Amino acid sequence: MSMNPQTATSTTRDSSDPISTSARQVWTPLDAAELYGVENWGSGYFGVSDRGTLMAYPDAIPEAGIDLYDVALGLASREIGTPVIVRLPGVLQHRMQDLRRAFDDAIAALDYQAGYSCVYPIKVNQERHVCEAVRDFGAELGFGLEVGSKPELIAGLALTRGFDEMPLVCNGFKDAEYIETVVLAAKMGRNMLPVVEQAHELRLIRDAALAHDVRPGFGVRAKLAAPGIGRWAGSSGIRGKFGLTVGEILHAVEYLEEVDLLDGFRMLHCHVGSQIFDIRAVKYTVSELAHLYVELVRAGAPIEILDLGGGLGVDYDGSQSATDSSVNYTLDQYASDVVHRIKSVCDEAGVDHPTIMTESGRALVAHSSVLITDVIGSRTFRVEPDHDLVRRALGVDEPPQPLLDVHEAYERRHVGEDEMLEVYADAEHALSEAIHLFNLGYMDLRTRAACEELFWAVGSAALETYGDDLPESLSHLPDRLADLYFVNVSVFQSLLDSWGIDQVFPIMPIHRLDEEPMRRGILADITCDSDGRVDRFPGEGGHKTTLELHDVPPPGTDSGDREPYYLGIFLTGAYQETLGDLHNLLGDTNAVHVRRGSNGRWRIETVVEGETVRDVLSYVQFEPEQMRRHLRHDVEAAIEADRITPSEGASLRRFLDEGLQGYTYLE
Numbered sequence: 001m002s003m004n005p006q007t008a009t010s011t012t013r014d015s016s017d018p019i020s021t022s023a024r025q026v027w028t029p030l031d032a033a034e035l036y037g038v039e040n041w042g043s044g045y046f047g048v049s050d051r052g053t054l055m056a057y058p059d060a061i062p063e064a065g066i067d068l069y070d071v072a073l074g075l076a077s078r079e080i081g082t083p084v085i086v087r088l089p090g091v092l093q094h095r096m097q098d099l100r101r102a103f104d105d106a107i108a109a110l111d112y113q114a115g116y117s118c119v120y121p122i123k124v125n126q127e128r129h130v131c132e133a134v135r136d137f138g139a140e141l142g143f144g145l146e147v148g149s150k151p152e153l154i155a156g157l158a159l160t161r162g163f164d165e166m167p168l169v170c171n172g173f174k175d176a177e178y179i180e181t182v183v184l185a186a187k188m189g190r191n192m193l194p195v196v197e198q199a200h201e202l203r204l205i206r207d208a209a210l211a212h213d214v215r216p217g218f219g220v221r222a223k224l225a226a227p228g229i230g231r232w233a234g235s236s237g238i239r240g241k242f243g244l245t246v247g248e249i250l251h252a253v254e255y256l257e258e259v260d261l262l263d264g265f266r267m268l269h270c271h272v273g274s275q276i277f278d279i280r281a282v283k284y285t286v287s288e289l290a291h292l293y294v295e296l297v298r299a300g301a302p303i304e305i306l307d308l309g310g311g312l313g314v315d316y317d318g319s320q321s322a323t324d325s326s327v328n329y330t331l332d333q334y335a336s337d338v339v340h341r342i343k344s345v346c347d348e349a350g351v352d353h354p355t356i357m358t359e360s361g362r363a364l365v366a367h368s369s370v371l372i373t374d375v376i377g378s379r380t381f382r383v384e385p386d387h388d389l390v391r392r393a394l395g396v397d398e399p400p401q402p403l404l405d406v407h408e409a410y411e412r413r414h415v416g417e418d419e420m421l422e423v424y425a426d427a428e429h430a431l432s433e434a435i436h437l438f439n440l441g442y443m444d445l446r447t448r449a450a451c452e453e454l455f456w457a458v459g460s461a462a463l464e465t466y467g468d469d470l471p472e473s474l475s476h477l478p479d480r481l482a483d484l485y486f487v488n489v490s491v492f493q494s495l496l497d498s499w500g501i502d503q504v505f506p507i508m509p510i511h512r513l514d515e516e517p518m519r520r521g522i523l524a525d526i527t528c529d530s531d532g533r534v535d536r537f538p539g540e541g542g543h544k545t546t547l548e549l550h551d552v553p554p555p556g557t558d559s560g561d562r563e564p565y566y567l568g569i570f571l572t573g574a575y576q577e578t579l580g581d582l583h584n585l586l587g588d589t590n591a592v593h594v595r596r597g598s599n600g601r602w603r604i605e606t607v608v609e610g611e612t613v614r615d616v617l618s619y620v621q622f623e624p625e626q627m628r629r630h631l632r633h634d635v636e637a638a639i640e641a642d643r644i645t646p647s648e649g650a651s652l653r654r655f656l657d658e659g660l661q662g663y664t665y666l667e
């Protein structure tokens with residue numbers, strides 16, 4: 001049974017309402033799983049337990065789960081506060097194994113004569129613990145790493161220490177120092193694969209080869225004509241930022257022959273954009289790259305590896321469609337199409353099959369992080385106006401006409417479907433007249449407030465009247481009447497792509513799933529920025545603009561009196577952690593690595609503490625020690641002037657000290 005969100009909004013503003021009580025009796029956790037589309041976006045890694053909590057299944061099997069609500073409570077009792085990133089290394093490992101399996105299956109099924117490897121681009125999530133996990137799991141699978149800048153190169157070298165065989169693909173803009181470091185690391189025995197992205201980098205490679213007497217292997221990134229797709233379409237095509245055009249590649253081959261380095265041309269590379277949502281774009285790109293490969297082999301380039309870059313997408317909204325937050329293919333289809341295309345082009349040309357490499361980042365790490373946060377309160381519109389306020393507003397000598405009109409609409413709010421549109425239109429018109437009068441100074445605050453309250457009540461009645469069959473002209477109403485749920489998080493720090501590129505992330509409560517969520521809301525974060533909100537959620541046919549949620553007390557309710565209401569924000573492992581910024585000085589969140597122990601219980605493997613106020617202040621050049629000195633000085637002056645007592649001064653100093661050591665989020 002799926003919940004009718006419209007009914008939920010309109011019928012049950014009051015939890016004592018008999019309709020909501022009866023609805024709740026038939027609601028089961030399965031309904032919650034369906035409502036939030038867990039199966040669609042969860043890829044088998046998430047599900048709902050019988051007791052109404054959200055489970056993570058690191059091995060994609062329901063028999064071995066981790067109860068995320070249990071984890072949230074366990075973290076709270078260890079004083080690890082929200083927001084907290086719960087990383088699930090088991091999910092990461094399973095994703096990596098699945099990628100290996102998908103390509104191995106395709107290679108075996110199609111009798112492909114070479115292998116597959118993936119290099120993880122560390123920019124997708126550079127957190128050391130994540131990279132180390134990828135490296136450790138990857139070493140068993142024949143995978144490697146990819147870096148795209150000098151700092152990432154240094155991180156990559158540190159990560160692959162002791163893993164000499166592990167391929168380290170080096171992309172990005174390069175200067176002589178970058179190339180020299182790569183060449184020397186190769187000389188030391190590391191498996192370095194610098195990728196020439198700009199024509200002049202070939203000269204840098206030649207210079208380093210001469211200076212250090214080595215014959216380095218390298219790749220060349222091709223600028224394909226294949227159009228990229230989606231948000232990152234600009235990564236490819238002739239106007240793309242990186243890569244050599246076909247003409248430049250031909251010149252490069254001539255140049256390499258001239259300087260006797262052609263035998264180093266080991267890899268042909270491309271990257272047409274992240275989150276490729278349409279499998280046709282993958283096929284098109286691979287065909288073009290494969291044809292380029294056979295032509296270059298014929299021209300004498302000893303290329304062994306075809307690197308297709310990133311792009312393997314994630315179905316964030318679970319719609320399995322060719323839209324920005326989804327993909328219209330499975331992992332197996334991706335692998336099979338890639339292998340099939342390369343094989344057919346090579347076979348036709350009579351050229352050896354190359355090793356296939358991808359730089360899949362998002363698809364490896366997205367599922368393995370869940371951001372858990374809690375709701376600090378909600379603001380809702382009342383179904384019933386404040387009757388006392390309305391009575392007082394109407395009780396004056398000559399109540400203004402808009403108030404009388406909206407009140408009349410309110411009185412008629414149960415007219416039934418035929419007349420409701422008219423009643424709502426009257427109320428809407430009266431409200432706009434009221435605001436106009438107020439803005440001109442002809443209406444007092446109380447009257448305006450009464451008009452608004454009456455209007456919201458009429459709106460709620462309209463929702464209730466039409467239920468699922470909301471007329472087109474009222475389609476804006478559910479959003480307009482949606483509740484605001486305040487969540488202890490910064491969108492700019494933890495969910496940047498939701499703000500920056502309208503990326504949809506699955507979001508849902510991780511408990512109370514055996515209870516029908518009777519409200520619909522949007523999420524507002526704790527930054528002082530009106531953009532700090534989330535109002536796109538996975539929904540039927542793409543996304544919906546409000547989320548079904550449970551009742552919570554209003555903000556300001558004493559924390560001792562309220563049960564936490566935890567929300568999970570899923571598929572956040574890729575790009576969100578390090579792209580985030582310090583808006584309002586809300587810093588890095590806590591992160592924990594959680595695994596399922598052999599006894600079936602979850603355990604914390606690693607805790608990475610979030611930033612303190614002291615940390616973030618120092619990033620913007622505030623000096624906590626100086627602040628402490630200044631405060632002490634001011635406190636002493638105030639005590640001397642009898643403005644505060646010594647113990648009040650001590651409290652102030654304690655507040656500063658504790659504040660500096662504290663988490664940047666609400667505690």
Ligand SMILES: Cc1ncc(COP(=O)(O)O)c(C=O)c1O
Nearest residue numbers: 271274275310311359360361362
């Ligand atoms: C060169 C290169 N390789 C790989 C990737 C990772 O792509 P994805 O996360 O889509 O797999 C990117 C990301 O844009 C990239 O620029």
